Amino acid sequence: MASLSAYIERSSTIDLLMRLLEVPGLSGQETAISQAVQAELIAAGVPATSMFNDDAHSRIDLPCEIGNLFVQLPGTKPGPRIMFSTHLDTVPICQGAKPILKDGQICTDGSTGLGGDNRTGCAVLISTVAALLKHQLPHPPITLLFTIREESGIQGARYLDTKAVSDVEMCFNFDGKVPAELVTGAVGQETFYVEITGLASHAGVAPEQGISATLIASKAIADVHAQGWFGKIQKPDGYGTSNIGIFGGKKGLAAGDATNVVTDYVYLKGEARSHDAEFNSRITAAFQAAFEKAVNEVVTIDGQRATLKFTIHKAYPPFHLEDHSPVVMRAVDAAKFIGMSPITKSSNGGLDANWLVKHGVPTVTMGAGQHEIHTIKEFINLDEFMDGCQLALAIATQCGQE
Ligand SMILES: [Zn+2]
Structure with a gap:
């Protein structure tokens, strides 16, 4: 793969993922994980003043502790604002998960799920911003969106503060298995x-x-x-x-x-x-x-x-993005740049992307190594996770397009 891997240090990025997996976060109870994500971002050099939780929870007809977490970073080069998104919550089977690192994977003791859906996504977003700041890589304005209540009916993305995404040109949602499989439509x-x-x-x-x-x-x-x-x-x-x-x-x-x-x-x-x-x-x-x-x-x-x-x-609602649309082309070019053979596909399940597209933000969804999600056999493939981190960094720095 191309040189971007040098900017993402494997063991510290896996440590970050392990820390995030240990934080509980059932749908509607995302305070702890929202705070943990903010602490990791602050440690990476992101100013606390760039982060806020929106008021989505006031519009959701289910118990919620907090709204979606937004992070808004200025660009270091001109260009339209891009967004990376992921969800904070995990399904009930993941409650009490104790992640175990072995043989290129993270798994559990078999009594719970793991929560790789979607702490892999949270770690990808944090590692991307950390690499941009640490290595001073040029990037356009970037918004990070960490949604609440994705697992309980895609509520956070549905009811997000649309003003917070009004200047976002396109979004890359990390919530899936294989990084090179780009989900460009869903039922x-x-x-x-x-x-x-x-x-x-x-x-x-x-x-x-x-x-x-x-x-x-x-x-x-x-x-x-x-x-x-x-x-x-x-x-x-x-x-x-x-x-x-x-x-x-x-x-x-x-x-x-x-x-x-x-x-x-x-x-x-x-x-x-x-x-x-x-x-x-x-x-x-x-x-x-x-x-x-x-x-x-x-x-x-x-x-x-x-x-x-x-x-x-x-x-x-369903959505479909054309292969030649700018958001799909940016993801495809970045994937090719780091040596992947990307394919586009459609999903038979709903995603945060369904609502983001409805809110006017074209969104491609890709994975970062989640497997056997929502089961006690859940595990994370760490090579795929690291590939997901690289893909996000390639998208952020627009490698492959310049
Ligand atoms: Zn998910």
Whole structure:
């Protein structure tokens, strides 16, 4: 690889990552990790006055301690402001993780996740700024964004202070596995919630006087499946996926509570994903129509019907960046400069990038060695992590374009 590796010292950068992995940071509880990131940046020479937490938490409808962390650095050469982003929070399985360094990897003792998703990203951003300052490498104005609550529905990026990114031309989001795989598009998602209130009756004595909410929901799901709108969806005019993930009763309990009672209530939660926002809405509309139809097909002996409450929530929008767009070209050129063979790809999951693009900031996402994320087998490949650090530095210094 080209000479940039000389600016990123391997053992101290891995030490930085190990320190960040030890800091807890569940979604909504990011104070400790936000402060740890700021302390590392200050130690690297970043003025404390360049950092602030925004007020995203005041707009998020879930408990939050703090907002997103922003760092704004002036450029040492002219050019449009670029941003590097990553998320601060980790998923619950990572709670209590004790990182172990061995054989070119960081892993755990197998009882927890690790939190490489996304402390690798946090370490990449810090190491990049540290290298720029230490070696006085010329760079354009740079913003760092460390988001909150990415793992709980991409909330921090969704509700960030858009004034703080109004002068940002493009963004590079570190949140993934392989550095050379540049994610330039992602699906959008709609979530739907279904409540069916039927009518209880003795299942042995007078089932015809009851309305089974279980039967209605089952008929609806079977109907959606028969029409090709369940699971993997491939229609002539679009494709996507759908699922019912929760099928239960009140307050997380089972639907119904005895075999001799007609089940009078069910609650379902499902999702639809597509790269096409309009097609995504058609998937959820197909579910709604099937539930409405099923309600009308299950009637008591005296003509009563269940009531249906069907609610749709647009979780995040899809996006797609062209290969010749400036943000993609900058990432591709930097990757080639350090000897990688970059490819562009699309993601079937949502990312902070979905909302950053919606806020007007074209964003490419790339990895820094996370593996088996959200499981107890999680580990970090340190060669890939170091490659991610190099890639960020190449982007920051615009190597490969000049
Ligand atoms: Zn992540």
